[in-house]
Amino acid sequence: MIVENTDFRIDEPDLSSGYDVALIKRFLIPMGLNFQPGEVDYTVILYTLNDEIIATGSYQGRTLKYVAVAPNYRETTAFALVVTHLIEKVMEHNQQVFVFTRPENIPYFEGLGFSHIATAAPLISILEFGYKGLCDYQTYLRTLKCPSQLGVVSSIVMNGNPFTKGHQYLVEKASAESGLVYLFVVEENRSVFSFDVRWELIERGTAHLPNVILVKGGYYIVSSATFPDYFLKSEEPGVITQKQTELDIRVFANCIAPVLGIQRRYVGTEEYCATTKLYNETMKDILPKEGVELVEVPRKLAEGDGGLISATKVREAIKDHKEEHLADYLPASTLDFIKSARFEPFREKILVSEKRH
Amino acid sequence: MILKEKAQAGTFESSDILIMVEPLEAGAGRKIELKSIVMQQYGDDILQQLHRELDALGVQDVRIIANDKGALALTISARLETAIKRSAGIKAS
Numbered sequence: 271m272i273v274e275n276t277d278f279r280i281d282e283p284d285l286s287s288g289y290d291v292a293l294i295k296r297f298l299i300p301m302g303l304n305f306q307p308g309e310v311d312y313t314v315i316l317y318t319l320n321d322e323i324i325a326t327g328s329y330q331g332r333t334l335k336y337v338a339v340a341p342n343y344r345e346t347t348a349f350a351l352v353v354t355h356l357i358e359k360v361m362e363h364n365q366q367v368f369v370f371t372r373p374e375n376i377p378y379f380e381g382l383g384f385s386h387i388a389t390a391a392p393l394i395s396i397l398e399f400g401y402k403g404l405c406d407y408q409t410y411l412r413t414l415k416c417p418s419q420l421g422v423v424s425s426i427v428m429n430g431n432p433f434t435k436g437h438q439y440l441v442e443k444a445s446a447e448s449g450l451v452y453l454f455v456v457e458e459n460r461s462v463f464s465f466d467v468r469w470e471l472i473e474r475g476t477a478h479l480p481n482v483i484l485v486k487g488g489y490y491i492v493s494s495a496t497f498p499d500y501f502l503k504s505e506e507p508g509v510i511t512q513k514q515t516e517l518d519i520r521v522f523a524n525c526i527a528p529v530l531g532i533q534r535r536y537v538g539t540e541e542y543c544a545t546t547k548l549y550n551e552t553m554k555d556i557l558p559k560e561g562v563e564l565v566e567v568p569r570k571l572a573e574g575d576g577g578l579i580s581a582t583k584v585r586e587a588i589k590d591h592k593e594e595h596l597a598d599y600l601p602a603s604t605l606d607f608i609k610s611a612r613f614e615p616f617r618e619k620i621l622v623s624e625k626r627h
Numbered sequence: 628m629i630l631k632e633k634a635q636a637g638t639f640e641s642s643d644i645l646i647m648v649e650p651l652e653a654g655a656g657r658k659i660e661l662k663s664i665v666m667q668q669y670g671d672d673i674l675q676q677l678h679r680e681l682d683a684l685g686v687q688d689v690r691i692i693a694n695d696k697g698a699l700a701l702t703i704s705a706r707l708e709t710a711i712k713r714s715a716g717i718k719a720s
Contacts, residue, residue, distance in 0.1 A: 350639035358635055361647065382639045383662050383694040401633075401649050401690055 273351055278324070279317045280355060285310070294336075297323045301338045310335060314355050316348055327352040329360050331494060334369040353382055357399065366400030368489070387490075388524065390516035393509075404525055407488045411529045414452075414483055421449025424534040424565075425527070427491055428453060429581075431461040433471040433604050436538060436579035439570040444536040445479040447565075452530055457487040458494050462585060462619050467607070474603035490521050511545060515552040523560035534563045541569065541578060572598040588620050628685050634713035637698075637706040644698035646710040649690040656688060657681060663695035673703060680704060684711050 272279050283290035285307045294313060298305045307313075310328035313336070318324055325348040327337040334356050339349045360367045369379055373395045376386055384397040387404055398404065424444050430437055444451045453476065455469050463471075469484065476482045487493065526532070535557060540546040550566065557564045569578045576583070576598040584599050588608075597605060607613055630650035637645040651658065661674055673695060681689070689711075698706070 347638075347640045350641075354638040354640075354645065361633060361635065383645070383692075401647070401692065 272319075273316075276347065276351070277319050278348065278351065279319060279321075280351070281315050281317060283313055283315055285313060293323070294326055297326060297340075298336060298338055303336055303338060305336055312356075312359060314352060316352055324348050325352045327356050329356050329367075332360055332364040332367055332489075333494075334360070334367060337369070337371065349378065350382065353379075361400065364400070365402040366398055366489070369397050369399075371395055371397070388517055388520040390513040390520065393513045394517055396517060396521075404490065407490055408525065408529050410488070411485065411526065414485055415530055416450055416483065422447070422533050423450050423452070423531050424448035424536055425452045425454065425530070425532045426536045427456065427487065427522075428472065429456040429461060429492070430468045430472045431463050431581050432468065432584060432607070433475045433601070434579050434581050434584060434599050435572070435601050436570045436599075437472070437581075438475050438601050439579075440536055440538050440567055441476050441479060441482060443567055444565075445476075445482055448534065449481065451479075451482045451536075452485050452532060453482050454485045454487045454491050456492045457489075458492070460494055462623060463616055467612075467616070471604050471607060475601050490526065492518060508548075512548055512552060515545075515549045516556065518549075519553055519556050520560075523557060523562055527560070527562050532562060534565060536565045536567060539566055539568050542580060542582060574598050585620050585623075588617060589623075628711065628715050628717075630686065630689060630711070630714040631716050632714055634710050636709035636713065637702075639694065639696065641696050642698055642702070643696055644703050644706050645692075645694040645696075646703075646706045647692040647694075648710045648714040650714060651688040651690055653688055657686075658690040659693065660691070661693045661695065663693075664697050665695070676700060676703060677707060680707055681711075684708065686711055689714075 271281070283294060285291060291305070291307045294315065295305045310330045313326060313328040315323055316325040323340070324343040325339040328335050334353070337352060339352070357367050369384060371379060372393065373389050373391060376395055376397065379397045380386065382399070384399045385403065387396045387398055389395040424447070426441060426444055428437060441451065441453060453472065455465070455472055457465050459465050461468070473484055535553065537550055537553065540550055553564050569580070571577065572579045576595060579599050584596065587593060587595055596608065600608070630648065633647070633649050635645065635647040637643050639645055657678070659674065659677055661670065661677070663670055663673060673693070677691065677693065695703070
């Protein structure tokens with residue numbers, strides 16, 4: 271399809287075709303981007319009328335990725351065309367668009383009307399654009415804010431997939447040691463248990479703690495919009511993941527904690543998952559500098575000989591049909607849910623899943 | 628005119644304006660977010676123009692994101708009309 275009033279042609283490659291993918295990879299490698307077709311939902315290529323590739327861009331969910339323009343065409347309208355095209359597609363289904371890019375590209379995206387959210391120097395920045403934005407999320411936070419409290423204001427970020435006695439122990443400890451606890455529930459629906467169910471189980475499991483306030487994590491706390499594993503050659507995957515955790519924590523420290531007056535964040539120690547462990551390490555590094563105290567609480571041991579409690583073990587036990595041990599790991603509220611008929615669709619998901627989360 | 632869905636018209640290119648339209652519930656009024664490279668010189672004019680044309684189109688409750696790259700008045704007019712009509716589901720006849 272020819273773009274109106276230009277000498278450019280826009281094309282949608284077939285990402286299941288090895289030929290098309292190789293074409294995109296060849297174009298992106300010199301610009302330091304390692305294109306992973308599994309990490310995008312859609313890609314667009316801009317050609318000249320001589321069939322020379324001059325620009326490309328992709329998105330996954332509501333996040334733009336791999337936007338790149340050939341050096342000779344950076345003075346042209348190619349960049350604006352690609353971004354306009356991608357935004358139109360993403361906004362059909364979403365209220366806002368994010369873009370992951372390198373910090374040196376911030377001015378180009380700001381020039382198109384994007385707003386900068388956070389940077390993990392020197393590799394990744396995140397920007398947003400659309401009807402909804404960080405301001406709307408902050409407005410939502412203000413509606414939950416409890417005025418003038420005695421004691422420390424704490425926070426916990428929790429996926430709760432599903433809510434275990436370990437989670438409960440962490441919340442109880444934070445609740446006892448603080449005046450107020452904001453409990454952020456990860457909203458992204460990428461886990462076995464849906465957001466609604468996770469929220470409900472956390473709500474029921476913490477109902478006895480009056481100073482705990484549940485908060486939706488939105489797109490700004492551990493979401494796939496702000497946390498894709500993505501791009502940049504010559505960097506080990508470990509470094510990129512580390513930068514992504516840094517980005518997430520900076521958003522928390524700079525944009526979320528000040529709105530609610532959060533002074534402390536509680537986390538459980540991590541023994542199993544390397545990514546979460548890295549996330550904790552990064553928090554130790556950054557949060558104190560930003561004025562948020564980090565409290566790492568050792569994980570709770572299960573009653574009997576079940577070892578440390580973790581939601582992963584719960585899902586494994588369900589998968590291996592060893593549900594008799596679940597009572598060691600789960601509070602009554604979660605156990606009731608697992609015994610109810612509403613659990614059946616999730617059981618099927620667990621039985622077929624291989625995923626970590 | 629009754630708006631039905633989100634719609635957009637225009638591009639991020641120089642001398643163009645990107646207009647995004649989102650319907651709002653009745654009584655919500657107009658929420659216009661204008662960004663322009665000539666905000667200081669023409670920001671108020673553009674805003675007035677948008678309001679005038681929304682009046683003419685009979686649109687009261689709408690959120691508009693307008694991202695101007697120095698578009699001429701007639702371009703702004705055309706982009707706004709197109710976005711509104713797309714949002715209202717009116718096809719070219």
